[in-house]
Amino acid sequence: MGKIRIIIFLLLxxxxxFSIYFLAIKFYVDPYLENYSDLNRAPMLFEFYEKEKEADKVYYWGASSIKEDVDANIIDDLDDSFTHYNLGNPASTPLxxxxxxxxxxxxxxxxxxxxxxxMSLSGHWLFPDDQYALISKYVDLRxxxxxxxxxxxxxxxxxxELLIYKRKFINPATDNNFELLKHAVFKAKKPGFYKKYNSDFKSEGILLQFEELQDPEFAMKLEAKEDFNEYSVPEGENSEKLAFEIIVKELLKNKIKVIIVKIPLNPGLVEKIPEEYKNNFDVFLDEVSEQYDVEVIDYTLQYNESYFYDGHHLNVNGKEVFSKELGLEVIKTLEP
Amino acid sequence: MLFNSIQFAIFMIVLLLVIELFRKNRLRLSLLVVASYFFYYADSGLLFVLLLFSSVLDFYIGRKIYENESLRKRKFFLILSVIGNLGVLAFFKYANFTIGVANDIGNLFGASPSLSALNIVLPVGISFFTFQTMSYTIDIYRRKLTPSNSFLKYALFVSFFPQLVAGPIVRASEFLPQLENRVTIVADNLKLGLTYISWGLVKKVIFADNLAPFVDSIFSDPTGLSSFHIILGTLAFGIQIYCDFSGYTDIAIGAARILGFRLPKNFNKPYFARNPSDFWSRWHISLSTWLRDYLYIPLGGNRKGKSRTVINLMITMLLGGLWHGAAWNFVIWGAYHGTLLVIHKWITGRFNIIKSRVVSIFITQYFIFLGWLIFRVGNFDHLMFAIKKFLFLDFFSAGVSEIIPFLLANKFAILLMITFIYLHVFSYKVHNIIYKVNSLKLSHWTVYVAFVLLLLFLFTPSLSQAFIYFQF
Incomplete structure (x- = not known):
């Protein structure tokens, strides 16, 4: 038994x-990511940009509040000149x-x-880091x-490296398959099939799967909530503010119109957020608006609590009203 | 450079290739010294100078001790070596702890001295190589060892990278004679070394690293948890620390074996110990035998009467606890184990109540795991709470409605614990399991290695945890 033989068998x-691992990722993890995880929305967005060649289109960027609140089909119906796309991505921030x-x-x-x-500008909103890894193949670090x-x-x-990284999803994929099995055998609740939700970047959000108009636990959670750090927009600079300015500047430089929307928030939540944070947020957006001559439309307290599913997301009724109102405002702004 | 990193794999491959290129043994030895210093430098930067200092100091002092016939001079040089080694260790490891204690004592008497802590970085593995070099001079003093005639060989003994940062603590009498043979990489050693490494990686990466977040989640703030959570967390930590440390040792033994060196066994199924004394003959064997040979026996051991035996045991275990870290919980842990040993000594021969092996193992392990609680929980209030829950069981305070979701949420950790217990029992029944795996036909061995690699691909956590014993 020579050394070389052992090394050859080791390589074998x-x-x-590695082949078995590759197959496990390909046939076990990837289907989970593509169908059952909203993490997949991040690479889907890049695929959308690569594919979408239509001339007159409007993108709606934001976190899940945009993804769930905006029905692009409603806006399309209001206007023949542009095609509107809801590119909201859960928890995404300017950075x-x-x-x-x-x-x-x-x-x-x-x-x-x-x-x-x-939360978009606080720097404390926890964006799932995994999304950064999943979009790595589309991004140039330079x-x-x-x-x-x-x-x-x-x-x-x-x-x-991404293939190796994906081992992280073996556990959630297993959990998901376990839930699917429970559903098949015991008729338990089926796990969310994310692929279905807004994969055409138009309308259908995951909140539609809930039958209630309001999260039954929201009032209780809000009552108990004491820490509002995730909304703590600082007075000075932070990386989110810098990133936001870069985005505005670059879009304008490329002759792409920018419209800033202060998203609708549940008045019950807004009331509890410290004034300082709200003030810092407003001051910053006023400055950006003035400096870059960009319109800011404020929907923060536009709707009462009955339109909300929870603190940040509108329910189906709110979504319909907001989509119409926002659509009209956007179309008006885009008119030559 | 962690053993479970790609960098270490590359380091080993390059080292083996370069060794094969050199024909002269002296060059091979020199290369091993350079590689070992590089290995240390990768983790500790310029602190590798300490390693060099310790090597130079003890190499020359060792010769002086050996050459001198006068007992007074020999003693003088030995004291010089002990002061030099322990001085460095005391400064780097215990200076801030001592300052903290001085401040606390001062505050107690209303003096509020507020001595500020020193900005010291603890050199990796200092406790290990200090004990190793001290044993060299002490053995020469005792005329049990002749000093090395080659600084190169002695430097390799001190710095040999597989055991440099977390043991096993190798005696010069075990290692130096091996340097008389030519450094060669032979097929049998390569296969056995790889088997050891694979076994160690499974323990470290699959078990220890995957259990770490579960343990952290329980002990970051155990207040409010039930006995069920505390006992499960303690069990998980016992498995984590064993797999972490013995996994490291297996990799160290494997890496050394590939290079043709034999390192001593450091663990022997410690969770099958039948009494505290048996536990210390199975856990971190190289440290416990070091403490026995260089501290407990010189203090008088059990030769100077019952009360001196008790005192000697307590001193040995207190210092053994302090060796692990400059913190009160390690001191308490040492004292606790000292007390267990004293009680066991007192009971032995007087009572012979427990005849069943299983019962004696269970009772011993209950106390060993209580010790792990002391070892793990640094915050005193948290520790007191956790001990109370460990001793005075209140399983029913956490209802089924709480326990089932907890178990489901941590099912991977629970599965790992069950698997570990099964494997531990299995390896207890099947002796020398690594050698049995190694003796498989090459094709079967390949399947084993492929299986281990697949496990590593699938279950390596995204955040690698440093070896627990690195901090000591």
Whole structure:
């Protein structure tokens, strides 16, 4: 038994194990990510930018509040001149959006409507880091000097590193399959099939799967809530504010119109958020509006509590009303 | 450079290739010294100078002790070595702890001294290589060892990278004679070394690293948790620390074996110990035998009467606890184990109540795991709460409606714990399991390695945890 023979067999073991791993990711994890995880929305957006060649289109950017609140089909019905796309992505903030800025600009939209809430600029809104890894193949790090080392590492993953990274999803994929099995055998509640929700970037959000108009636990959770750090917009600069300014500047530089929307928030929640945070948010957007000559439309306290599912998301009734009102405002702004 | 990193794999591959290129043994030895210093430098930067200092100091002092016939001079040089080694260790490891204690004492008497802590970085593995070099001079003093005639060989003994940062603590008498043989990489050692490494990686990466978040979630703030949570968390930590440390040791033994060196066994199924004394003959064997040979026996051991035996045991275990870290919980842990040993000594011969092996194992492990609670929980209030819950069981305070979701939410950790217990029992029944795996036909061994690699691909957590014993 020579050393060389052992090394050859070791390499063979490596090859066998890696092949099995590859198959496990391909046939076990990827289907979960594509169908059952809303993390997949991040790469889907890049695929959308690459595919979408239509001339006159308007993008609606923002977090889940945009994804759930805006029905692009309703807006399309109001206007023949443009096609409207809901590109909301759960928990995304300006800093996260910078990664897709170049791809979005290349797809040449007429305008980008950016929905912002206090949490978008606080720097404490937890965006799932996994999304950075999942979009790594679409992103060129040279253009992204705003990111810190952690994000650069995630965004800088090559194909092999991403394949290895995806082992993280074996557990959630297993949990999901377990839920599917429970559903099949015991008729338990089926896990959310995310692929169905707004994959055409038009309307259908995941909240539609809930039968209630309001989260039955929302009032209780709001009552108990004491920490509002995720809404703490600072007075001075932070990376989210910087990222937001970069986005506005770059879009305008490429002759893409920018409309800023202060997203609707549940008045019950807004009341509890410290005035200082709200004031810092308003002051910053006023400054940006003035400096770049960009319109800001304020929907923060536009709707009463009956229109909301929870603190940040409208229910089906709210969504319909908001989509119409926002659509009309956007169309008016875009009129030559 | 962690053993479970790609960097270490590359380091080993490059090292083996370069060794194969060199024909002269002296060059191979030199290369191992350089590689070991590089390995240390990768983790500790310029603090590798301490390693060099310790090596130079003890190499020359060792010779002086050996050359001198006068007992007084020999003693003088030995004291010089002990002061040099323990001085460095005391400064880097215990200075801030001592300052903290001085401040606390001062505050107690209303003096409020507020001495500020020193900005010291603890050099990785300092406790290990200090004990290793001290044993060298002490053994020469005792005329049990002749000093090395080659600084190169001695430097390799101190710095040999597989055991440098977390043991096992190797005695010069075990290691130096091996340097008389030519450094060669042979097929049998390569296969056995790889088997050891694979076994160690499974323990460290699959078990220890995946259990770490579960343990952290319980002990970051245990207040409010039930006995069920505390006992499960303690069990998980016991498994984590064993897999972490013994996994590291297996990788160290494997890496050394590939290079043709044999390192001593450091663990022998400690969770099958039948009494506290048996536990210390199975857990971190190289440290417990070091403490026995260089502290407990010189203090008088059990030769100077019952009360001195008790005192000697307590001193040994207190210092053993303090060796683990400059914190009160390690001191208490040491004292606790000292007390267990004293009680066990007192009971032995007087009572012979427990005849069943299973019962004695269970009772011993209950107390060993209580010790792990002391070891793990640094916050005193948290510790008191957790001990209360460990001792005075209140399983029913957490209802089924709370326990079932908790178990489901942590099902992977629970599955790992069950698997570990099964494997631990299995390896207890099947002796020398690593050698049995190693003796498989090459094709079967390949399947085993492929299976281990697949497990590593699938279950390596995204956040790698440093080896727990690195901090010591």
């Amino acid at each position: 073991a490596l090859l066998i194990s 996260r959006r910078i990664a897709e800025l170049e791809a979005a600009i290349k797809s040449k939209p007429k305008a980008v409507v950016i929905g912002l809430g206090y 253009d992204l000097t705003v990111y810190n080392e952690t994000y650069r590492e995630l965004l800088g993953k090559n194909k092999l």
